């Protein structure tokens with residue numbers, strides 16, 4: 001059993017592309033954790049999709065053995081954290097398993113908002129921060145300016161900042177020594193009842209969930225019966241260990257250690273991030289603080305492109321859910337799209353990832369409806385209804401008022417772009433609070449935004465108006481009164497539920513006009529005139545028509561070549577399956593997808 | 601039951617810009633090789649038929665440009681056909697003729713050979729349109745061809761026309777129609793110009809060098825043609841086929857009503873014993889295979905419901921529609937069971953489909969939208 005004073009648990013905080021993965025590689029190399037053959041580049045991201053997006057979604061912990069200059073062997077646990085706004089809670093839990101963090105900043109880019117927000121989480125968790133300027137090999141590096149930003153940010157001394165090039169392997173040895181000296185060892189109580197923090201879990205179809213834990217007090221080993229504080233379910237441990245690239249089973253995990261555990265847990269939903277586990281015999285009295293059952297923030301209807309694929313879609317979601325406790329779904333039906341699911345996601349990125357995984361891993365093409373946040377609808381009869389789908393919106397006549405989620409947010413931008421950022425923010429109904437200038441090169445603008453206005457394309461917009469320099473971060477939502485309405489799209493007088501949206505009244509007109517116009521170009525001419533209308537309640541506010549088709553017959557069905565014409569027909573028939581029928585009108589999938597891309 | 605025979609003659613002297621039939625430049629040597637091979641194929645195909653399929657009631661020689669065939673080859677071909685097959689009384693014998701090769705000698709020869717339905721590929725009477733299509737004939741050729749056909753005493757003959765031509769307007773179309781009607785051909789095929797992939801026409805259209813009339817205008821043209829020809833006592837018995845009563849093309853009806861037909865020559869299609877197959881569309885492969893005693897066939901097995909799809913598609917393209925009893929006999933289900941019923945109801949209510957009586961058919965107003973309707977009806 002290792003003494004806690006030889007353990008160091010830490011994480012890396014970095015903006016995307018600032019070099020987190022490369023640095024992790026170097027640490028693994030320097031500690032000979034992996035043989036060359038095992039050494040793939042950037043080992044911490046091991047899902048293809050994550051790699052492509054450059055985002056580590058699922059945290060992993062990897063154990064390094066490091067023989068320090070003092071001749072002792074140290075156990076270093078590097079806990080990886082996701083790097084996207086959608087996953088703030090997960091980050092905070094991963095960080096609370098650490099005693100320190102490496103703050104990595106790109107020498108040519110400087111500090112970004114995402115880094116700042118994760119840094120706050122680290123500070124709240126009382127972690128030691130080791131500032132690192134990476135990529136000092138770049139000709140465009142301006143380490144002195146970046147050092148100033150870092151000093152402003154964490155109030156360290158200039159000498160405390162390490163200079164590295166993860167790519168060239170510069171500064172790695174010094175970094176390892178600094179980790180040993182500056183980050184404090186964990187200070188758990190080995191004699192106290194077992195208590196451990198769950199900071200991640202991954203589904204394994206043979207063995208059940210593999211649960212990543214940080215042992216705070218006591219120890220755990222095979223055969224122990226454990227229970228989760230949040231739901232009280234009990235499981236018998238059948239393996240504990242640590243991870244290098246593969247799992248390495250160990251005798252036990254004891255106070256201060258980070259590792260994994262298997263206990264035949266069939267559903268990852270039972271292993272919620274931030275939960276505390278203890279043993280059934282001699283249980284700990286209270287759980288660790290900070291557990292929040294995470295809630296989805298973005299909701300969208302997911303429908304199979306081809307109705308017959310419904311069952312397959314359900315099975316695919318079931319499987320995804322096994323590995324992703326934050327995904328929620330319930331069956332729903334739409335008159336236009338048929339049978340599908342109302343799904344909840346942590347954010348847009350999460351939604352995109354799920355949609356992409358459905359396509360890639362499960363071959364499921366889906367249509368998703370315009371994503372929604374969750375509204376609180378206060379009824380005249382004083383009841384409160386939560387609404388996460390336009391179809392659930394009660395009749396306007398019965399509604400007293402509606403509250404929508406807002407978030408406090410910070411935008412960091414070079415002063416040059418303040419004007420554009422403010423215009424964009426006003427356009428997104430942002431409520432301005434103040435501007436701070438921590439350094440001459442950076443302004444921090446604080447706003448309260450309606451969540452719905454920033455979760456969709458705000459980030460991309462922000463990047464494009466600031467040539468990529470401005471960045472955004474936001475907190476946990478709170479509710480505020482708002483003038484929301486339900487905008488319906490009618491096609492030949494029939495309301496197409498899948499195209500309805502909940503939208504702020506001021507924006508409804510423009511949105512309705514551009515969506516009806518877009519639909520006009522996407523709905524092919526049919527045998528009848530197609531009238532597309534945007535309406536709030538019974539008030540029509542936008543209208544467009546698709547002229548009827550005058551002729552569609554290929555005259556030639558020449559000679560005996562029936563095959564060719566029939567094959568064409570059969571191809572079209574396949575295409576028809578992807579059409580959705582509203583009354584007499586066939587609507588192609590693209591029309592539904594277009595609604596997702598409407599500029600408000 | 602007698603069957604139909606189609607023979608594909610794959611040579612032209614000149615290649616039209618819109619054409620995607622299988623054809624190559626004609627030369628004497630290759631023509632000889634082709635006819636030698638055709639003879640082998642005829643024999644092999646004949647062997648594969650049941651005795652009762654060795655009767656013919658229609659023959660159609662198409663191409664290519666069959667009016668270029670050396671008379672001696674045609675003589676010999678017919679001799680062989682007659683040796684092997686029994687021709688029923690009054691068979692229909694069509695042969696496609698390009699106006700420029702319609703001389704009185706040629707037409708007289710064809711008549712003595714037994715051809716009783718020459719089909720003239722006139723396409724348009726507009727000089728500029730013919731140019732754009734890269735046809736070789738001119739308007740005088742067309743006049744001469746039709747004049748000779750009458751003088752020589754062909755009671756039945758057909759004219760093939762094309763509408764929706766580049767830069768065609770309502771006016772130029774109506775000029776074409778006036779001229780066509782003056783000729784009073786017993787049979788008219790009026791096709792819409794289709795831009796087929798990889799043709800010179802397609803390239804020009806893609807490059808924007810040629811602009812086709814928009815779909816609303818071609819729709820109006822199609823309606824105009826229908827209206828005018830019906831005023832002139834023509835019956836539209838299929839989407840693009842018009843005939844004076846009694847002059848419907850029996851050969852084409854055989855295709856559409858899915859009777860047995862045998863196609864010979866490269867790229868020719870056949871439907872025998874409920875199986876579709878076609879010859880390779882490559883003359884050298886065709887010659888090569890057959891010289892080794894093997895037919896160069898490609899089978900079309902289709903999907904599970906392909907025969908049903910064909911029956912619906914072909915049936916609804918004819919004015920008579922789909923015969924309910926025949927359909928039921930063939931597939932063991934009613935037409936209604938074989939198509940999308942919800943859509944059918946919509947179409948019946950909107951007056952596009954007439955379900956009354958023993959046939960299910962499209963109404964007049966539905967014909968211009970036939971492809972759309974059929975697409976939406978098939979399951």
Ligand SMILES: Nc1nc2c(ncn2[C@@H]2O[C@H](COP(=O)(O)OP(=O)(O)O)[C@@H](O)[C@H]2O)c(=O)[nH]1
Nearest residue numbers: 014016017018019020021022134135165166167
């Ligand atoms: N020049 C230079 N490039 C680096 C350095 N560290 C990382 N990179 C490059 O920066 C890009 C992003 O690095 P990566 O480790 O994937 O960043 P992550 O998104 O934070 O994990 C990659 O192309 C790396 O090769 C460095 O020290 N110097």
Ligand code: SF4
Nearest residue numbers: 612615616619663664
């Ligand atoms: S003559 Fe007939 S087969 Fe030959 S190229 Fe012209 S259209 Fe095609």
